[in-house]
Amino acid sequence: MNTKIKKSLISFTAAASLAVTGLGMTGLTTHAATQIITDNVPSVVTANKTAMLYKTPSKDGDTTGRAIAANTPWAVGQEAMDDQGNIWYFIGTDAWVQASDVTTNTAQTDKDTNTDATTDDSSTQAATTESSAESVVSTAKQYIGTPYVWGGKTPSGFDCSGFTSYVYQEALGKSIGSYTVAQEGAGTQESVSQASAGDLLFWGSKGSTYHVGIYLGNNQYIAAPKPGDSVKIATVSSYFMPSFAVKVN
8 A cells, every 4th residue: 555645535436446547437527618628637636625526517516515635636537627717627436626626646646546536534544544454464474483582673583572563664664662661652552352453462561561462353463472482373362361452553
């Protein structure tokens, strides 16, 4: 996922996918006095403010009742000029936005643009969190079998906190600290029962923890356990129960 672009929308439809390539544009309606422009049409525009969307390329027409968030990129399917000389862009599957509300960015790739003209920041946040968790989990699993090395912080050998620190740095570019107590403060503390995939699990009292691992979901975690062992997946159990969890910010 391209983390340089802050997406505020994640809902895609088959028609919207076609809209990115300029094919199969649904809901493309124009005003009677509209002039369609075919030369030098930008492939992508970015909203420079929260911008209202219209059913036709004219402010005399009806709005869709929706808006796009500032700093979000959008694929352009069509360009038009209204009878007052204002430029409009057709984005998503059924909406027009005035050119004065956006800036052009033809270098942006299609996969990093939005195509469904609706706003849902909560869905985006949830999707980002899920994607981050998947990245942490998949990265951690790549090092199964890596030998435990006291003080180890590289793939040549890990101790428990060296492993978690390395995984978060590689997966998300986040520095969570190099030892367990520092990593306790890398996010929001929660109970073990509240933990979700990608969260950190700690053993010991807060401020004096002695072991840390990464929760995988389904009552499993991955960690560099002890000298003579290697990075592996284990099951959370009452025999060796974590004390608390931390959701990394």
